Amino acid sequence: MRIRWDGGRVWDSGLGDFMEASVAFDTETGEIVAVGHPSAIRADEVRSIRGLCVLPGFVDVHVHLRDPGLTHKETLASGLQAAAAGGFTQVACMPNTKPPIARAEIVEDIIRRGEAIGKAEVHPIACLTLDQEGEALADYEALAEAGAMGFSDDGRGVQDGGLMREALAKLAALGKPAMIHAEDESISRGGALHERAAARLGTTAQPGSAEAAMIARDILLAEETGAHLHVCHVSREASAALVQFGKRRGIRVTAEVTPHHLLLSERDIQSADANWKVNPPLASEEDRRACLVAFADGTLDIIATDHAPHHPDEKAKGMDEAPFGMVGLEMAFALLYTGLVCEGLVPMRRLVEAMSERPCRLFGLEGGQIRPGARADLVLVDLGRRWTIDPSTLYTKGRNTPFAGQSVVGKVIETIRAGRVIFREGEERLS
Template sequence: MQTLLKNGLVYQADELTKEDILIEAGKIKAIGKNLAALVPSADVIDVSGKLVTAGLVDVHVHYRDPGLTYKETITTGSAAAARGGYTTVCAMPNVKPVPDTPDKLSNMVLRNKKEGRVNIEQYSSITKELKSEELVDFVAMKKAGAFAFSNDGCGVQTAGTMYLAMQQAAKLKMAIVAHVEDNSLLFGGVMNAGKKADEFGLPGILGVSESSQIARDLLLAQKTGVHYHICHVSTKESVELVRLAKQHGINVTCEVSPHHLLLADADITENDGKFKMNPPLRSKQDQKALIEGLLDGTIDMIATDHAPHSVDEKTGDMLKAAFGITGSETAFALLYTKYVKSGVFKLEQLLKWMSVAPAKLFAIKGKGTLIPGNFADIAVFDLENQVEIKEEDFLSKGTNTPFIGEKVFGMTTLTFVSGVKVYQKEG
């Protein structure tokens, strides 16, 4: 069976050109012009006027499975990823039970393959139950299929624990992926500390709760040589610390989440749980620093931190609501609409941050680029037609996002994983 994607605007080798893509036996057979004449028996899909790119790669999602499946499942989360143009995602370990033993992790790896609609890599926790000081068996977890090590949702509070974890990961040539948060500096905060928090009468989250732990960890990473990756950077101080660390040759990478690029705390219109996320929406100055950090290479990639919750958990004010925002289905379209169409980012840059860079920096082989011989993990986006983000269209169980009602360009029309169509837009 051969499938031909004809006349698309194809992104490859950091360029956009009008090409055809031939899919055969689950892989990219050829990329070129006028391929239809060479394969008259192929199933032809005309993607004229559409953007065709390697499937997006997201190194930070939460699928709540096992134990919290009322929020999300492997099936619903991966369906949401496919709808957003993602073909490879990396699932965090803050589920119940935490994958902190080889048996628990290997079971999750098997279920990800069986129930996922896209490629799902699985994180191991760094410590037992995420919050303890007892390290997991790093060697055994790697053998069981761990993608990398993270305690996402909880900062590692003790420097000695993080140092020992980095030593173990470095020996295995694996990454420590850090949720950076000093609990002693939180003071019960629910949104960014500042004028908006004062206006709502809410306790604020200090930016230094993030940046102080980054400063600690960067010195530990320098000492151990580990690949240290920072989740969802959100403050200007964090960006500056990473910039300085890279200048000193520390092996650090970092990500920014779409919502921190799209919104600041000044944009919060009411004390509503849909605006509650961790890290919180920061100041306009922080938002500006994040954009600059992407453009100058300090920030390496964009990752959604897709964090679905039930309606009840996100209903009400920020004191009571859960932290978290969904992102898989809307990330590309929102960023394309706000930043590419306005000329702040080039389309090629956005695609690099959302596909090429995460695959390359985490050594996810054969992903993030369109090359003959690679598996046919492909996304097709409609850049011309504007659509409204509607709650009823979500494939995720979680609709906890303030972007419902936004009108965007760049929604996904088709997604293939290993040449199999896993999403097609209706209508």
């Protein structure tokens, strides 16, 4: 069936702006069939979307779905529904599950169950080292053949530089990215917060050099091996400068930044509420501004939420004992549209590029553009709708966010993946 949406504004990647047009997609082929004047587009069903905007489906290459084994925090179903509710048509899930994603059968099981759920498409990220223990390499060939999109030990950095060099050499030959959590544990020592916030609140500190030191090491190793090094959740000015250094040298280094590291800094933390605890920690205001500049100019290529749900009892343990992480899938677009685009800090074209187009290009995924023949991954948004972030209404099982109660603009109304509706505003939670 061909469905045509009339009366809305459709994103044009070539223009870097919206245009007044209709868009039609085929629910059977899963492709966009036409963009243009409605009189020139045949359709079996026509729907008015007057007052709404159509964007290419968002892609998040860094989420924690906690499944298998940690389903008190999140399930595959709740996480993928949360993704669809946030406008994400594709997500990549990190391997720090129980057991970790270190065997081909786990990769295959996640893909199979994800398809059966029928929400956002899931791309498993497999372990960089066996069971994320940092002592031996995982079987990259078998994991890639099973469908692993990339490899990471996210939650920890690979502490052994020689082992990391070996990993990068193998991944270069395989053509798969290493997605690094940059943290030198001999420096970080498990610190909970940025130095200033830690001193203010009387908790443990994590020096920013822990992140930058490992990024510097791994960029040099990527240069030697020719691997694609993807730096996760950049948070410090020095780290962004190192990524820029690598790019200027022609090293294949890419990087992501989270909404919380663009919008929040350590000075926002006024209490020992562990919903503010995230790794890497919220950094200084100077670091935040530097990351914003690096995001705006494309040094930090893409947005990734690092969606990390936890059970409320875990976050209630206090700043030093609570686990790191905050949820982000359902509010990422609205937070960034409100805080960056509406404030004139970043143009809309850069936000769309970072949430849709560039992740697809960097990781070889379908989607990312609205054009005939492209996969019909679309998100219908009301850019004028103001709403308040209420953790109790989220589809994720996690309630851990410091953005609770914040007023934002930009609401996802409907999400389409490969021509099929995967989310409509107001739908019931999956069981």
